[in-house]
Amino acid sequence: MKITFLGTGTSQGVPVIGCNCEVCSSLDYRDKRLRSSILIEIDGKHFVIDTGPDFRQQMLRENVERLDAVIYTHEHKDHTAGLDDIRPFNFMQMKDMPVYGTRPVLNQIEKEFSYIFAAKKYPGVPRVITHEIKNKPFEVHGVNFQPIEVLHYKLPVFGYRIQDFTYITDAKSISSEELNKIKGSKILVLNTLQIKEHLSHLTLEEALEIVHLIKPEKAYFTHISHKLGTHHDIEQLLPDQVYLAYDGLKITLD
Structure with missing residues (x-):
């Protein structure tokens, strides 16, 4: 399995428009963060988790020429806004794109991208096949996905475990039952917004507590805001x- 971090920023990205803080002014390429998303390559298949506003730029940067499915974590715009840019994959692969999400996610997509689902479609609109998922394992092209339900304040959000890799974004709290699904993961990815307490996202301290509990071989933090600090400074901690x-x-996982 190969995982590419397409974006590691929060909803505004980094740098933030109009901000001149140390992080937003940094010349370190690691402090330039598009909206959060990952690409998973496994068993010859290519999956993207979330298509944020920067999806087109991310696909071009990584020279992605094939995409077999899109899996969504939740319905917020910084995770769904780039759906229209699956069109080149429709054209190249000559088939509809499978899209997986909970019913609230699919409802939001059907509302925001109503032209995709219109009875009479304008020529060239994206073509998708939607699949509703619940909090139980599901299979996409022979690859098993285990949802991990977390709370983003009060909003249910799905993280996913694929074999020994677990990806969680936009979490503030995780129940004991859901934490048990993560245990044994070799690689754990968690959202880590900032140092100070936040209503709907894990802080650095809270994310480290979960890492200590799960004890993966390696852990990576994502969905990072400019309030966390520079990449160089935080890595020292x-x-x-x-x-x-x-x-x-x-990153790769054997």
């Missing part, structure tokens, strides 16, 4: 085998 992810980072 992290324990061994815990890292800040950055856009374009690639």
Whole structure:
């Protein structure tokens, strides 16, 4: 399995428009963060988790020429807004794109991209086949996905475990039952918004507590805001085998 971090930023991305803080002014490429998304390559298949507003730019940067399905974590715009840009994959692969999400996610997509689902479609609109998922394992092209339900304040959000890799974004709390699904993961990815307490996202301290509980071989933090600090400074504070992810980072799992 190969995982590419397409984006590691929060809803506004980094740098934030109009901000001149140390992080937003940084010349370190690791401090330039598009909206959060990952690409998973496994068994010859290519899956994207979330298509944020930067989806087109991410696909071009990584030279992605094939996409077999899109899986969504939740319905917020910074995770869904780029759906229209699956069109080139429709054209190249000459088939509809499978899209997986909970009923609230699919409802939001059908509303925001109503032209995709119109009875009389304008020529060239994206073509999708939607699949409703619930909090139980599902299979996409022979690959098993285990949802991990977390709470983003009060909004249910799905993280996913694929074999020994677990990806969780936009979490503030995770129940004991859902944490049990994560245990045994070799690689754990968690959202880590900032240092200070936040209503709907894990702080650095809270994310480290979960890593300590799960004890993966390696952990990576994503969905990072400019309020966390520079990549260089925060990495100095992290324990061994815990890292800040950055856009374009690639990791492999045997």
